[in-house]
Amino acid sequence: xxxxxxxxxxxxxxxxxxxxxxxxxxxxxxxxxxxxxxxxxxxxxxxxxxxxxxxxxxxxxxxxxxxxxxxxxxxxxxxxxxxxxxxxxxxxxxxxxxxxxxxxxxxxxxxxxxxxxxxxxxxxxxxxxxxxxxxxxxxxxxxxxxxxxxxxxxxxxxxxxxxxxxxxxxxxxxxxxxxxxxxxxxxxxxxxxxxxxxxxxxxxxxxxxxxxxxxxxxxxxx
Numbered sequence: 001x002x003x004x005x006x007x008x009x010x011x012x013x014x015x016x017x018x019x020x021x022x023x024x025x026x027x028x029x030x031x032x033x034x035x036x037x038x039x040x041x042x043x044x045x046x047x048x049x050x051x052x053x054x055x056x057x058x059x060x061x062x063x064x065x066x067x068x069x070x071x072x073x074x075x076x077x078x079x080x081x082x083x084x085x086x087x088x089x090x091x092x093x094x095x096x097x098x099x100x101x102x103x104x105x106x107x108x109x110x111x112x113x114x115x116x117x118x119x120x121x122x123x124x125x126x127x128x129x130x131x132x133x134x135x136x137x138x139x140x141x142x143x144x145x146x147x148x149x150x151x152x153x154x155x156x157x158x159x160x161x162x163x164x165x166x167x168x169x170x171x172x173x174x175x176x177x178x179x180x181x182x183x184x185x186x187x188x189x190x191x192x193x194x195x196x197x198x199x200x201x202x203x204x205x206x207x208x209x210x211x212x213x214x215x216x217x218x219x220x221x222x
Contacts, residue, residue, distance in 0.1 A: 001119060003168075004093040005043040007033045007064075007101055008083065011052035015205045020055070020101050022209055025216055029203070030055065033101035034062040039108045042115040043097065049087050067091070081185055085178050088171050095168050103165035104212055105219050106199040114166050114193045124173040124188025128165045130200035131158040160192055163200035 009020040009030050016022060020030045030048065037046045048059035049067045056066040067090065073083045080098075088096060095118055099111065106128075118126050133156045136143040144157045170188065177187035198219055203209050 001095070002044050002093045003042070003095045003097060003115060003118065004091060005037040005046045005099050006067075006084075006087055006096050007037070007046070007048050007099050008080070009048055009050040009052075009055050009101060011050065011054065016203065016209065019203060019209075020050075022203070024104050024209065024212055028058070029101040029104055030058055031062055032104050033099055034059065034064045036106070036108055036111060037099055038063060040111040040115070042112055044093070045091075047087075047091070049083060081178065081183075084169065085175065085184065088169075088175055093171050095170055096174075097166060097168045098164075099166050100164060100202065102203040103163070103199065103201065104203070105201050105215060106165045106195060107219065110195050110199050111166060114168070114195075117191060117193050118168045121191055122189060123168075123191035124170040125186065126168040126191045126193055127162045128167060128195045128200065129160040129192045130163050130197055131194055132161055133158050160194075161200070162192075163195065163202060165195055165199055165202065166193075 007030065011018060013019045021028045024032065034046060037043055046064040047067050048055050048064055049069055051069050051071045051073055053068060059066040067087060069083050069086050072078065073086060097115060114126065114128065133153050135145045136159045144159050145151060173188040174184045177184040198215050201212060203212055
């Protein structure tokens with residue numbers, strides 16, 4: 001089974017400019033992601049996927065490969081399905097594992113456990129999730145509790161929140177769904193791999209980056 005790590009790195013982010021190059025404890029987020037994939041030792045290939053050529057030398061310096069997608073797949077209107085499809089059409093593999101640089105607190109151990117789940121099951125897609133045991137509502141209606149009874153939080157049924165820190169897709173299933181006009185992201189049988197609350201922390205803003213900086217010593221000391 002050939003499993004490729006793909007690290008998306010768009011240059012044009014709005015809320016935190018050039019966030020993939022933002023420093024966390026002196027190391028760019030994109031570099032942290034590459035090193036994590038290398039340290040995990042579970043990938044046949046590691047690719048940085050970006051519309052901007054400046055990421056090429058960064059990838060190569062860290063021993064990863066660089067895939068330059070079309071510039072149109074780097075703007076705000078392009079979806080993840082668009083650039084994953086373009087990548088899979090260019091690279092043969094059984095699974096692609098998207099490792100987000102903007103989830104820097106995802107550990108090597110989390111990564112290895114996730115890929116083990118991909119290898120040892122028949123899922124077509126695997127999502128990283130954080131379990132929550134607090135009362136949740138949707139459209140003002142309870143999801144995991146009832147208005148008829150107050151329960152202790154530890155007795156509630158956990159709600160799984162997809163965090164996108166790390167995601168895997170079976171290439172064949174993904175491309176077939178895309179070509180048939182379906183939703184490739186959720187095509188086929190889906191599995192859910194739990195990660196820690198910190199691993200599920202995704203950086204979108206400067207505040208998110210500041211929070212990651214505060215949590216990093218805890219993760220490193222774990």
